[in-house]
Amino acid sequence: MASLVKPLLHVAVGVILHQQQVLLAKRAAGKHQANRWEFPGGKLEQGETVVAALKRELAEEIGITVLEAEPFMQLQHEYPERCVLLDIYLVTDFSGEPHGAEGQPLYWAELSELDRLSLPDANQPIVEKLQAAFLVSA
Ligand SMILES: Nc1nc2c([nH]c(=O)n2[C@@H]2O[C@H](COP(=O)(O)OP(=O)(O)OP(=O)(O)O)[C@@H](O)[C@H]2O)c(=O)[nH]1
Ligand SMILES: [Mg+2]
Numbered sequence: 001m002a003s004l005v006k007p008l009l010h011v012a013v014g015v016i017l018h019q020q021q022v023l024l025a026k027r028a029a030g031k032h033q034a035n036r037w038e039f040p041g042g043k044l045e046q047g048e049t050v051v052a053a054l055k056r057e058l059a060e061e062i063g064i065t066v067l068e069a070e071p072f073m074q075l076q077h078e079y080p081e082r083c084v085l086l087d088i089y090l091v092t093d094f095s096g097e098p099h100g101a102e103g104q105p106l107y108w109a110e111l112s113e114l115d116r117l118s119l120p121d122a123n124q125p126i127v128e129k130l131q132a133a134f135l136v137s138a
Contacts, residue, residue: 008076008083012053013041014091015072015126016098017134021108023098024117025061032082033120037107039088050087058091063101068093073129077122084122111135 016023024037042057044050055066069089076085100106109117111134114127 006078006081006083008085010044010050010085011041011087012044012050012057013039013086013088013126014054014058014066014069015039015088015130016091016094017111017130018108020111020134020136022111022114022130023062024107024109024119025100026105026107027120028102028104032079035118036120037109037117038120038123039126041086051089054087054089054091058094061100061102061104062098062106064094064096064098066091066094073126075122075125079121086122086126088126112137 023040025040027033027036027038029035040058040061041054042061044053048056051069054069058064058066069091072088072090074085074087076083098106111131114131119127
């Protein structure tokens with residue numbers, strides 16, 4: 001019998017904002033929310049802090065060293081098969097050159113086009129808050 005209790009996954013998510021653009025990575029086929037454009041990040045390991053997970057995931061996934069990050073927002077979203085608690089950080093300083101270290105495509109998206117791209121369903125409030133906070137209209 002399927003479990004009636006969905007797992008709650010705590011996820012560290014990094015937003016890298018540079019001149020009205022944010023860095024997105026394409027989720028692999030076959031994964032949860034496959035083929036969507038996500039902010040790099042991933043699940044906390046047991047006993048790990050959010051910032052430690054953020055640093056580890058961004059090193060593993062896009063090959064950068066996070067030097068400074070500040071909390072931006074936290075949100076919980078219920079998918080049909082799992083719940084996620086997204087801890088979203090603005091990465092304000094890093095070293096290294098971002099690249100798809102796991103073979104995934106990266107894309108610098110304009111803040112203004114974020115609502116036209118296919119992001120994970122949980123991400124709509126992040127897009128709205130980023131646009132409200134940082135989008136400068138031409
Ligand atoms: N990284 C990331 N995960 C997100 C975002 N939005 C969102 O709903 N998620 C969800 O958060 C969950 C965990 O993320 P993940 O799959 O990156 O975890 P991970 O890097 O540890 O991957 P793994 O399971 O392959 O080891 C997934 O269910 C994913 O769909 C987002 O913007 N970025
Ligand atoms: Mg990940």
